Amino acid sequence: MRTVNLMKLVALVLILMAIWACFEITQLLLKMDFKETFFSALSSVATLMASVTGIGVLIFTFFTLQESRKQRESAEEPIVTIRLVPEVKNNNFFYFTLKNTGGGPAYDISVKFNPDLPYGDDDTLNNLNMFKRMPLLDKNEEVNFLFDSAINYYESNNPKSTIAIVTFYKQPKDSKRAKPIVREFEINFEERKGQMHLITRDMNDLVKEIQELKHVMVIANLRREGKHD
Numbered sequence: 001m002r003t004v005n006l007m008k009l010v011a012l013v014l015i016l017m018a019i020w021a022c023f024e025i026t027q028l029l030l031k032m033d034f035k036e037t038f039f040s041a042l043s044s045v046a047t048l049m050a051s052v053t054g055i056g057v058l059i060f061t062f063f064t065l066q067e068s069r070k071q072r073e074s075a076e077e078p079i080v081t082i083r084l085v086p087e088v089k090n091n092n093f094f095y096f097t098l099k100n101t102g103g104g105p106a107y108d109i110s111v112k113f114n115p116d117l118p119y120g121d122d123d124t125l126n127n128l129n130m131f132k133r134m135p136l137l138d139k140n141e142e143v144n145f146l147f148d149s150a151i152n153y154y155e156s157n158n159p160k161s162t163i164a165i166v167t168f169y170k171q172p173k174d175s176k177r178a179k180p181i182v183r184e185f186e187i188n189f190e191e192r193k194g195q196m197h198l199i200t201r202d203m204n205d206l207v208k209e210i211q212e213l214k215h216v217m218v219i220a221n222l223r224r225e226g227k228h229d
Helices: 002-031 036-075 150-155 203-228
Strands: 080-086 093-100 106-114 134-137 142-149 161-169 180-188
Touching (some): 080 106, 080 180, 093 106, 093 150, 142 150
Antiparallel strands (some): 093 142, 106 134, 106 161, 161 180
């Protein structure tokens, strides 16, 4: 990046010097009377200076285009992040969130935890298929899954901090231009410990509660009818 900026600066300086020299020579000619041979030589000098200016413009244009191309590629590059967050409606549960916040799709995503974290009764996160290889995570796509109860995890002897190493590619891994992009994230379970939250409910929760109440009433009626029989 520094080399590109230096070359662009050199090209710009050459252009400005050529313009300044042409201006000074023009001012001098307006004040003096010269022979035809001098004007011929001066024409050659002006042609040379125009060539230098043209080369400077070409160099400046080339590096400007290169910089624009790199900025466009950077804007289209995927950015995969992984976070441990509490469940939105009930902060007593931990969820892992894997999200692509970049400008393009991410291919062949893998995640490695160091140290590894237990998951379920007899498994670990590093053994999950989604962390071994996820073929595609599209732009703005997000994957969430339940990890554990916050209360149970805080009371356990499991690691309270780990490093998640995320590896992904801009193209499919088998393509020739594929180069791995590696990012590391610290997952700290103690970060949100002690925070207070309100349990929020919406219309969907109300509908579910009404449905559950109906089921309870139906079961109760069936039991009553069974007793009468």
